[in-house]
Amino acid sequence: MPSNPGWVKQLTVAEPQGGDLLAKERAGSNINVDQLAEYMFTKETLEKRERILKILVEDPVFDKSQNYFQGRESRIEASLAKGKRLRQLTVKHNWTQDDYVVANDLLSEPTPYGLHATMFLVTLREQGTPEQHKLFLERAQKYEIIGCYAQTELGHGSNVRGLETTATWNQNDKTFTIHSPHLTSSKWWIGSLGKAANHAVVMAQLIIDGKRYGPHPFVVQIRDLKTHEPLENVHVGDIGPKFGYNTMDNGFLLLNHVKVPHVNMLARFSRVDPGSGKYVRPANPSAVYGTLTWVRSTIVLQSGSVLARGVTIATRYCAVRRQFQDMDAKGNVGENQVINYTMVQYRLLPLLAATFALHFTGRGMIRLYEENQKRTAAKQEASQLSDSNRRPGPEELNPGADLLADLHATSCALKSYGSTVAGEGLEACRRACGGHGYSSFSGIGTWYADYLPTLTWEGDNYMLTQQVCRYLLKSARAVLSGKASENDTSRILKAFLARRDTGAAFDVLASDTDLVDAFAWRVAYLTFEALQHRDVEKQSWNSLLVDFYRLSTAHAQYMVVKSFYDALVEESTRSSLDRQTLAVLHKLFRLFALHTLEREASEFFSSSATTVRQITLTRKAVMKLLEEIRPHAVRLVDSWKFPDWQLDSSLGRYDGKVYEDMFYRASELNPLNKVVFDPYPDSPVLFKKDERTKSKL
Template identity: 75%
Template structure:
């Protein structure tokens, strides 16, 4: 029924100049070496892996993306499971390592029902199971005989893990646990891969021994029959319904009616119940668990740059192709202007372009710190096993690094994911009307990304952790017990210089920009400390101050990491001087644009003067926009996001924006398979029988 375009339509071209010509022109006007910059950002190995996987995945019909945005949830979920299956088959066939499997998942562009099995279920079994439990559960899970999920969040309990209601009661008589859901709000909820796919779950439940609550612990529970895939008796499980995004994932609910499981099903690497005595054995090293969360958050920071880069790539290319209005000061009959030439568009997009670089380098910095810390912990635990013993100084330094890393990861996770999520929506709007089409590629990506702002610690909740750490650090500095890390350093610097005042030269000296951000953090820290310790204000009344403090501190960390990256010898040797200068401009734009948006805090902390802020806004930022503008397209090209992954008519590398929008609307849109009966007095909605459609 869909009528293919007649010849007179096929003969039509977009009004000139063509998108492909405009992008060619953009690329011609900049000398940025895209290949070198790509390698610096991603490494050569990464780029080769991407190329190799693309060649394998793109031809497979099961990975076709054309109907993703038109289908209902049932069919999307079925197709997504089929994609997950095929990926798993290919992983075995081509012997993919973990990086390859993850990258392949990225490229197909949607979460599948295997998502939480392949990540949290396997990781939890691996990290929290004993060797015996590895044999029993992990081996079969790795072979996808057990498909699992990680069931923590409940209908009435999200952030507050201690509030979980699901119970696991120890039965000394037969050495089992009874898993039970005492209320409706204790239903597990939001659990990825649980709704339709999983036959096992790691269930976080309050462990009770002799009626005494020992806190939440992980239990492996079978929930569906391995043959029929029907729920087991006394298990009520299903999918929680449609969502703002992530609709190819079967987030599920789960209730237990006194289900008995054997002793071995409590994951027992860290804490356990002694089978014979029924005694609770305390966790060996709680800081290890602490470490996993830090790793998860650091990863979110690292990914945030790439998440944002998808939106910025699409919007930048499209705004170079799209032309609208003449410049008001131009000659009367001049051509319409590229939208990217308007300052109002530049001031929205180019700081995001800078932010994606900033977040990327910051994420790398975080991962490096995390690795250092892991190495140090391994070293110190191996020395202590050797009974040579880590001295108390070493242990204290280790604990302090971990606390710093934990706070840093909390604050940066909140800032980075908020920046990326909100940045994507700014990109979408910068695309004007067409940004609203699913074919823009931004909306679906934004919807799927948004949960990141809430999970692994709600972005507002997390800021309390950062504030608590900064208050603690400030108390230590005041007491002369200085941790010797960067946080202590900036607090001390502030105390030392407070009387003299700051007067940083933010307009001309990059290092002074970093110092101004540090100054603001320190100022807000001591203000908050005064309120809490001096004026004894309630914690609740200070939550807004804490949120501001955490944001300020995290912005400092991003600015500092970005500065270190653009000043590093690694970057200098990888890039030509011109591109290196451009990286400095991106740093300055990110920093000064942030400074200008947060002007009130910078001013009232005395870090800069009102005059400096005005100059930053009206002169420095405007000049940086001019400097960066000609290189914008090459700077997004360097992120090397393949067209197939972008899945965007607007963001195509070749600039054939209008041709592609038209092709998809007329040839890939199932709505056009049907002829409607539009008259209200006719009951039927369709004029014709629905064809055996492409659906």
């Protein structure tokens, strides 16, 4: 790289400096950044993050300086090196699973070990027998075998029942033959399969004696443990470049009548009896249900911090960036900080509010899930003690089933809503950075592109809403027939029925609880409306999908508003935070709720939750809140405590040296500046000065 000439090195940024602007922002707010951060993440977690960050930053394998420049092959090669080093560090520092997750978060890129370290190990652990744990799990934990979880097929996504791959039981030699009958049955999108894995858990249709028993998991070795070349009758590879996530080797897999022994069918829940060749039914079909609920709750919690990265970058840059004078300013007062424009505040600050809202919601979900797990375990134990001979009823087999069903539906609604808000919010943050948001150095584009699959995986955000509504309709029927369980969903449905004929009259502008209740009212209204369409008017399920999407979104918004409110009034919150910080969080709660209400105004009208006049006033209240929150914006994003190394963004630097960093990356790191074009159309030469000098024409 030619270094910058002397006269360039002497150039400075025009006044005012970004660092001074940010310092002024920080001086103008009394938010207690460290206190708020400790309350959100705990002191231990923050210290752990610091400790691990130090290890990563000092290790040259984790150097990020070429990330934005490298093509896919170099990127994935570097990412494999990072994956290997993370594993080595895990062993060296005796990292827990939690430490490993923190390190991955700081690294902020998927590595080719990603699916081995998560889905492969989890599946072996949860669906394997002790014998299988010994055979597969223990070796996988030691990285002696590397695996992945192969479910989705080229022609089959969400619909697991539609999978084509077959596993046929051979009674004579006690084996299964795994086979891909068509091109469309090729496993596809499987993370860590393309290049890294030598084993796969393959979901295949179990066939015994010509009869189909649905999809089941089989461990299949696919590559040689020494040469890493595909085994015979295995066709495996990387599926090619994607919109993002290009450091992951998402792969394809075709199997041509590949035989695996009986022990390779994961048999904790259902199995084939090798003696009789009979299928043995699953003991506890809802176990997986619980895992998915857990995974989705994690996505909800993450959606807050995923979005917070974009909001941190955009907020800091909008405080440094100046464009135009204020239209009403007299004389030459200099350009205005972009964050002072109400249109920028209107785009950015509701997203800032959403980061906290989603964080508290996700945290609440995970707490509920953990409580439920404990209660279930306790009840099961008690039930086993009380009568070990009596045959248990279904409710006893899974005593938390009812609460779990509610949690499951809520997790579906919130996964769909939270990841949509985060994904679309990141793009809004990128645009709020103006032209520079489009540069890779903004740090938002790659992050956004890598996050987008979350809107599709673990249940497509549109598909999932059907599950939410199935549950809400069932709850409404139960409430109407007087057989409803005691949970929040039944409570809001009953409250609606009780006041349906007297009207709502929520004081959304003056009362926080009325504001929460208005969101609940809208959910109940839409639920009974959908029930009317489905049960009374007998409308087809398909004709109601758009209504269902709206209902699920309304339900998620209610949950988020309620969770944020609950977090604010919690004793532990009030004792952890000082008065000023609490007051600003309260404003963020109101901004999130009122801004959402304003955007969804027509449903609040038509359900009579609010009047038209209240919506007009809501708009004014939102503008007022923007003005009140604006001085605290920089300190609020500081509270998320993203290290610069993690953000890898010129625009989002803590020290405000935005333009210096943009220039440095472009001028000194950019490998394209090593080559010299031959610009004349009639010349056959393309690059004049480059080791690859060649003529292409």
